[in-house]
Amino acid sequence: MIQAFGLTSNPRKELPPAADDVSFEARAGRVTALLGAPGAGKTTVLRLMLELQQGRGITYFRGRPLHRIPHPAREVGVLLGDVPGHPARTVRGHLRMLCAAAGVPVRRADEVLETVGLASLRDERLGALSRGMDRRLGMACVLLADPHTLVLDAPAQGLSGRESNWLHGMLRAHAAQGGTVLFTTADPKEAARAADHVVTLEQGRLVADQEAAEFSRTRLRPRVAVRSPHAARLAALLAQQARTSQRSVEVVHEGGNRLSVYGSTCADIGETAFHHGVVVHQLADEVGDMGPGAGAAREGAPDGCRDLERDGARQTAVERHQADKAGATEPHPDAGSAVAAPLADIAEPRPTIGSSPLIEQHPTADAPEPAGDAHGTTTDAPEQAAAAPDPASESPEPVSHASAPPSAEPVPSAGPVRPAAPPHERPGVRAVGRPCDAAGTPQSAPAAPPHQAEPHKAPSTLQNHPAHRAHKPRTLDALPPLPPPISVRPAPSPLRPLRYEIRRAAGVGTGSLTGAVVLLVSAVTAVVLARIGHTPQPRLLAAWPQELPLPPAAIGAGLLGALAFGDEFRHPALAADRGTVPRRLGLLAAKLLVASVTAVVLAVLTLGCDAEVLYLVYGPELARIPADWLAQSASWVGLVVGCAWAGVLAAGVFRSTTAGLAAVAAVPVLVVPVVHKVLAGPSVPTAAGLPMRLREALLPRWPFGGERYLEAALAVISQPVGGALALSLTALLCAYLLTTLRSRFR
Known part of the structure; x- marks a missing residue:
C-alpha cells in the first residue's frame, strides 16, 4: 500500500511548483493509475515519492518511508524511462549483474526471463532490443x-496494442497476488481500461480521485468514429439534422477525413449518409476522451469549483449518501450547494499521520468522514473538535433548557450554520469539489432545517456550541504544520559490491579491447625505441619514451579505471531502484580492488x-632482465x-x-x-640516504625480508612521478569522501 501526503516540489523561480500538495493512496491488490497530460507533474510526483527529488511531503510504503526500508529494491520495484544499462551488455548478463x-540468487535472472518471455533473447544485446522487448526487460528488472510494490512511469508509451495488453496483464497479475x-x-x-483506481493531476494539483467505473462515467463518453472523403459535407448534414430533431449532437472534425460524433449512433449516421449519397469508409463505436480540460475547473474559476463542473452539474457521492439516508427518491433541489468532500475521501478512508504506526480512521455510517488537510493529516470535523468541553467557559452546573433566560439569543434557523472557516479560506487547505455559484464563487453549506434549530439555549451552553467555538480567530500556532522536507539520500545498493563489480567489468568487451590495444601499441613502441637506440633498458621494456608523459600501459589502466564509474553514469546499472549511482565506500573499495587486479x-x-x-x-641482448628488477617492478x-x-576516483568525483x-x-x-620545482629548490633538504636511516631506525628485522619491500615503496614515492601520483590520489580520495559525506548528511 502506498500513502502519499502533501507531495510538493520546490518552487521553480516564478513558475508554480510542478507538484503542489498531492495526496492520494494506492491500495494493495489494486492497480492505480496516475493520470495527467504531459507536464501535469506525474513524473515529479513519482520522484518525490521515491526521494529522488527534493521537496516536501512524505510517502509510506506499507507504513514505512523509503529511507527507513533496509533494502528498497526488495520492497519497491521502479522503472523510470528506458532500461538503464550498457547497450553492449547482454540481457542475461545485465540481469545477473x-x-x-x-x-x-543468480538463478533469479533466468526465472524472470521466463516470466516476461525473453528466455529466447537472453544472449541479445541491450542496444538491439525493440521497444516492446525493452519494456519486457524493464519488467524483468x-x-x-520480487518487490511488493511496483512504480512505473508511462510503461506503455510507444507500445503496440498487443504489447500494451501484455504489460497491463502483467500488472494485473501482480496486483491479483x-x-x-x-x-x-x-x-x-x-487508465480506465487498465486501472482499478484513477488519480487525476492537472498543473501539479490533484483534481480527482475516483474508482475506474466512476472515472469512466464522468470523464469518458461514447462516440462514433466516421471516415469519409466528404467529411465536411457529412458534418454539416449531421448538424442540420440535430437542429431539426432538437437533439444534442456534437460533431468534431479530427482532421483529414475523420469525424468524431458525440450523442448519436452508427445507425443514425449511416442512414443520414445513405439518404444524402455520402460515401462512408468507416463507421465504428468508440469511447472518446472529453479532452485535457475535463475534470478541471473553468479557466479562471477557483479551486473549489473543480470536479463538479465536469459534464455539467454532477451529484457527488456525499449527496447521494445523504439522499439515500433520508429516503429520498430524487435529489434535493438544493443538493447542488452541499459541501462536497474530496473524491479521495469518498472512495476510501484517509490515514492520519501521527505516532508510528500509521492508523487508519474508518468513518461510520452516521458521522461524516474527517476531511484531510493540505498535508495529508486528518482534520476533525467542527462537531468532533468541539466534543470536549472547554473548562474555561463551562459552568459548574449544567443549565437546562427550561431555566434559560428569555433574553438568550437564539440560534438563527434561516441562515446556514458555519462551524468553521471553509477549506478554501484556511491557510494551507484547498477545497476540492466545492459547488460554485454563477459567479464562480464556492458556496457554503445548505441551511439547517427548522427542526434542528435550538432557540432556547442558555448563554453558557451557546458558548460551548461548536458553531460559537469555531468562530474564534485562529492563531499561528493553530495552523497545520508543513509536511516534512524530502532529502535525496544515497541508495544502499549494491548489496554484494565485489560480485557486482566483477560482473559489471566482465559483462562488456571494453576491457578486453582496451588491453589488446595497449599490448599492440606497447609492442610497436618498444620496437621503435630499440631501433632508435639511446633508451634505458627499464624504459625500453615498459615502452616509455622520454617524449611521452606516461607509458601506454599506464594510460590503458587509467582508462579502465575511469570506465568503472564513467560507464555507470552514462548507462546507469543501479537505477532500477533509486535512479542514481551510489557513493558507498564498499562500492568504491570493490572498484579499486578490481581496477588494481586489472592494472597488475x-x-x-x-x-x-x-x-x-x-x-x-633483436635477440636476447635487449630482452634481458635488469639487475635491480625488484625495485623497477615495484x-x-x-x-x-x-x-x-x-x-x-576522478570519474567518481566528476561523474x-x-x-x-x-x-x-x-x-x-x-x-x-x-x-620537480619544489624539490629543486636549494633551501629544501633532500631525502638522500633515507633507506639507510630507515634501516637503522627499525632495529628489529622484518620477517622474510619485509624491509626490502618497504624500501622499494619508499623509493617509488620519493621519485617525482611517484610523489606526484601519491599527492593526486590523496587529493582525489579526500574529494570523494567529501562528496560522499555531503550527500549523506545534507
Whole structure:
C-alpha cells in the first residue's frame, strides 16, 4: 500500500511548483493509475515519492518511508524511462549483474526471463532490443527482487496494442497476488481500461480521485468514429439534422477525413449518409476522451469549483449518501450547494499521520468522514473538535433548557450554520469539489432545517456550541504544520559490491579491447625505441619514451579505471531502484580492488609482450632482465595501479570518464613539474640516504625480508612521478569522501 501526503516540489523561480500538495493512496491488490497530460507533474510526483527529488511531503510504503526500508529494491520495484544499462551488455548478463546489486540468487535472472518471455533473447544485446522487448526487460528488472510494490512511469508509451495488453496483464497479475501497482499515463482510455483506481493531476494539483467505473462515467463518453472523403459535407448534414430533431449532437472534425460524433449512433449516421449519397469508409463505436480540460475547473474559476463542473452539474457521492439516508427518491433541489468532500475521501478512508504506526480512521455510517488537510493529516470535523468541553467557559452546573433566560439569543434557523472557516479560506487547505455559484464563487453549506434549530439555549451552553467555538480567530500556532522536507539520500545498493563489480567489468568487451590495444601499441613502441637506440633498458621494456608523459600501459589502466564509474553514469546499472549511482565506500573499495587486479595483469602482460617482441626482433641482448628488477617492478606496478586508482576516483568525483582520464594525464603534465620545482629548490633538504636511516631506525628485522619491500615503496614515492601520483590520489580520495559525506548528511 502506498500513502502519499502533501507531495510538493520546490518552487521553480516564478513558475508554480510542478507538484503542489498531492495526496492520494494506492491500495494493495489494486492497480492505480496516475493520470495527467504531459507536464501535469506525474513524473515529479513519482520522484518525490521515491526521494529522488527534493521537496516536501512524505510517502509510506506499507507504513514505512523509503529511507527507513533496509533494502528498497526488495520492497519497491521502479522503472523510470528506458532500461538503464550498457547497450553492449547482454540481457542475461545485465540481469545477473542486477542480481548481485539486489542481493538475490543468480538463478533469479533466468526465472524472470521466463516470466516476461525473453528466455529466447537472453544472449541479445541491450542496444538491439525493440521497444516492446525493452519494456519486457524493464519488467524483468522490476520483478527481479520480487518487490511488493511496483512504480512505473508511462510503461506503455510507444507500445503496440498487443504489447500494451501484455504489460497491463502483467500488472494485473501482480496486483491479483496482493501487490500494489502504481503507473502513470497520459491516456484516459488506458487508465480506465487498465486501472482499478484513477488519480487525476492537472498543473501539479490533484483534481480527482475516483474508482475506474466512476472515472469512466464522468470523464469518458461514447462516440462514433466516421471516415469519409466528404467529411465536411457529412458534418454539416449531421448538424442540420440535430437542429431539426432538437437533439444534442456534437460533431468534431479530427482532421483529414475523420469525424468524431458525440450523442448519436452508427445507425443514425449511416442512414443520414445513405439518404444524402455520402460515401462512408468507416463507421465504428468508440469511447472518446472529453479532452485535457475535463475534470478541471473553468479557466479562471477557483479551486473549489473543480470536479463538479465536469459534464455539467454532477451529484457527488456525499449527496447521494445523504439522499439515500433520508429516503429520498430524487435529489434535493438544493443538493447542488452541499459541501462536497474530496473524491479521495469518498472512495476510501484517509490515514492520519501521527505516532508510528500509521492508523487508519474508518468513518461510520452516521458521522461524516474527517476531511484531510493540505498535508495529508486528518482534520476533525467542527462537531468532533468541539466534543470536549472547554473548562474555561463551562459552568459548574449544567443549565437546562427550561431555566434559560428569555433574553438568550437564539440560534438563527434561516441562515446556514458555519462551524468553521471553509477549506478554501484556511491557510494551507484547498477545497476540492466545492459547488460554485454563477459567479464562480464556492458556496457554503445548505441551511439547517427548522427542526434542528435550538432557540432556547442558555448563554453558557451557546458558548460551548461548536458553531460559537469555531468562530474564534485562529492563531499561528493553530495552523497545520508543513509536511516534512524530502532529502535525496544515497541508495544502499549494491548489496554484494565485489560480485557486482566483477560482473559489471566482465559483462562488456571494453576491457578486453582496451588491453589488446595497449599490448599492440606497447609492442610497436618498444620496437621503435630499440631501433632508435639511446633508451634505458627499464624504459625500453615498459615502452616509455622520454617524449611521452606516461607509458601506454599506464594510460590503458587509467582508462579502465575511469570506465568503472564513467560507464555507470552514462548507462546507469543501479537505477532500477533509486535512479542514481551510489557513493558507498564498499562500492568504491570493490572498484579499486578490481581496477588494481586489472592494472597488475595489464602491467605484467605488457612487460612480457614487450620482452618477447624484443627477443624475436633483436635477440636476447635487449630482452634481458635488469639487475635491480625488484625495485623497477615495484615502481612499474605502483605507477600502473596508481593511474587506475586516479581514474576511478576522478570519474567518481566528476561523474565522467573523460574527467577520469584527464586526471590521469594531469599527473605527469601538471603535478610532476610542480613537484620537480619544489624539490629543486636549494633551501629544501633532500631525502638522500633515507633507506639507510630507515634501516637503522627499525632495529628489529622484518620477517622474510619485509624491509626490502618497504624500501622499494619508499623509493617509488620519493621519485617525482611517484610523489606526484601519491599527492593526486590523496587529493582525489579526500574529494570523494567529501562528496560522499555531503550527500549523506545534507
